[in-house]
Amino acid sequence: VTVGRIFSDTFAGIAPASVPGFVLAQLIGAAAGLGLLVILFPSAARNADDIVVPHSLGKSSS
Numbered sequence: 001v002t003v004g005r006i007f008s009d010t011f012a013g014i015a016p017a018s019v020p021g022f023v024l025a026q027l028i029g030a031a032a033g034l035g036l037l038v039i040l041f042p043s044a045a046r047n048a049d050d051i052v053v054p055h056s057l058g059k060s061s062s
Helices: 002-007 016-040 044-051
Strands: none
Touching: 002 016
């Protein structure tokens, strides 16, 4: 989306000179979001096998 917004000539476009800062801000936001998830849900990886329920592929339940 960021690359597309570089080439758009609208109010939502991004100036090419601003792209590195914009991408850096996106990466910082992603890291902060991931860090927050780890803080809020520290045991999610350990509990994943209990949460995810396997389904039969191609078989109807009726």
